[in-house]
Amino acid sequence: MHKTRKRLHWLDWLILAVLAGFVFVIWYRISGTLNYKWQWERIPNYILRWDEEDGRWVANLLLQGLITTIRISIYASILALILGTILGIARCAENLAIRMLARTYLEFLRNIPPVVVVFIFFFFLSEQFITALNIEGWARGIARQENNGVWEFFFGDMRLFPSMISGTIVLALFESAFVGEIVRAGIQSIPRGQREAARSIGMTWLDEMRFIILPQAMRKVLPPLSNQFISLIKDSSIISLISVQELTYKTVELVASTRMIFEAWLTTAAFYFILCFGLSLLFRRLEREGRA
């Protein structure tokens, strides 16, 4: 096996120099040929804005979007984990019908582009569901109330609650298929002897899953699972297409009104990067601690 070098070779320097030149050329073309006027100084105002009337800092477009993205990612992750676990268990079921249903669900989601899936789920499921349960009216009722601080903390502007909740469900349904595959792999990696031992002391199927199989399986699949949650955050940008006002949606809005194409998208990219990279560092640390 090769030892990974810690110091740069002259060839590495050359590669870096070529890359730097490349970046410079692009930069030059943007500023020269395109005659693009950078307005970075306007960006912070779209993150935090000083509200003259209230005399306090308030979140503007980008930060509002980021907060919504974080909220949706958290709820969708939880929902996807629950659904995915059920799906993973179903994939290992003895009953053929259950196994086939779970498999069908997975294959559909795996072989259809996410954008198409999101539209299908949104129009055929979420809209019907939201209308049927009259969630819209219910949320508007809460938005009108005086003491809705708790609701606002968890769900943001309650007038946007229906769109946010459908976005969350759509995202969770989509990701749950992949979480399900990961959970299935975890369950199948547990040696048969563990089940036999659980059964031989008279455990029910449910107890066997809850106390013996799943705790071990989940620990084993923590790395791919955390990857999937990071994917979920990135995939959450897709639900901007169904008008969920998360980070990507807000950036589109900002670009449309200010024409700061590069600044806005680079800022948004940085937000996503910090969120995902931070999370992956956190997971890596958790794994290391879990192993120690």
Added chain:
Amino acid sequence: MSDDAPIIELRNVSKFFGPFQALAGINLSVVAGERVVVCGPSGSGKSTMIRCINRLEEHDQGSITVDGISLGEDTKDIRAVRQEVGMVFQQFNLFPHLTVLENLTIGPIRVRKMEKARAESLARNYLERVHIPEQAGKYPAQLSGGQQQRVAIARSLCMEPRILLFDEPTSALDPEMINEVLDVMVELAGTGMTMIVVTHEMGFARKVADRMVFMEAGRIVEVAPPSVFFTNPESDRARMFLDQILEH
């Protein structure tokens, strides 16, 4: 129930793995308190037979009755039998994510619905019995093979079963650890526990067995008390087998 009524009864039990017949018409009755040692060449169906007794394997033909309950499709019956029948595996099969104490108490707490405090004192009691009370807080991976197997025995005992099945309990152990496990099993035999032990440890068999069962190709070839079995086995096949394993 009279003392002579069998606690385990296998009648004409057959079992197939695909086209392969693992058990071919097994008849065996075991009375309460009896210690039966099952031996025979590998692939003869010893493990399959005892795994049928707590239905880790399903038999295809014949009937198995344990403590008055006939084993069939009924999951309640199966669980009732499993609570009365403990099993010790070749690979220990301890739960690696639980401490030794938790391994022991999870059965009583979840299956017998025992209070945690009571289950723990029960568990400590049985850890004492298998001579490792000081390991209660450790995880299985921190123990030696012999210790792990003794924990596994204690785990079975915590369910306070009437019957214990041993599936080659010392086969996965390093030689120097075999005796610590066998000692525990000998002590257990002294308590009047009904035991069916699949093993190649003939010294142990001589010491504790009431009956020896010799199997080959899915059939019980010979059943005899150890005094007869080891000195003057009836069948040629058992004689050959004994020659092979007692040679050295």
